[in-house]
Amino acid sequence: MKKRITIKDIARMANVSHTTVSRALNNRSRIRSETKEKILSIARDLDYRPNFIARSLVMRRTKTLGLVITTIANPFYTELALGIESTARELGYNIILSFTHSDLSTEKLSIDMLRSKGVDGIILSSAH
Numbered sequence: 001m002k003k004r005i006t007i008k009d010i011a012r013m014a015n016v017s018h019t020t021v022s023r024a025l026n027n028r029s030r031i032r033s034e035t036k037e038k039i040l041s042i043a044r045d046l047d048y049r050p051n052f053i054a055r056s057l058v059m060r061r062t063k064t065l066g067l068v069i070t071t072i073a074n075p076f077y078t079e080l081a082l083g084i085e086s087t088a089r090e091l092g093y094n095i096i097l098s099f100t101h102s103d104l105s106t107e108k109l110s111i112d113m114l115r116s117k118g119v120d121g122i123i124l125s126s127a128h
Contacts, residue, residue: 013046014039024054025050056118064094066114066122070102077125084123093120102127 007025013034023031024039025048042048050086056062065088070078085095096119098110107126114122 004051005043005049007048008037010042010046010048012061013042022081035088037080061120062094062118064096064119066096066098066110066117068100068107068110068114068121068122069125070100070127072097080125100127104128 007021013019014021014035016039020031020035021039021043022028024036025043027116052062065084067081067084069081072078072081079095085097088095091101096114096117098114100107100110107124107128111124117125
């Protein structure tokens with residue numbers, strides 16, 4: 001597995017600070033257009049992908065929601081999940097879907113798992 005490229009790697013190659021790289025990648029102001037283009041070009045060449053975990057720690061949010069439902073076999077829950085996922089995506093959120101099969105202990109485990117992953121919110125449709 002090849003080494004993950006970081007903003008510090010890009011900064012070293014562009015001869016700028018990692019703060020400048022962050023500003024360029026996040027389209028922030030206070031950066032010269034030539035510097036921004038150089039950074040973006042290096043990032044493209046290296047196939048840079050942001051580190052979701054690091055970004056979540058800095059931003060103090062994951063842009064992820066948990067959805068806990070009993071089953072996907074019931075058409076009501078299928079439509080519910082599709083609607084929630086579509087709206088969440090429009091707002092820039094991802095969904096972690098968990099099924100409880102109407103079991104209260106599985107429901108609790110699902111909620112605990114989602115909380116441990118640091119989701120920004122949990123949507124719960126409980127059978128209880």
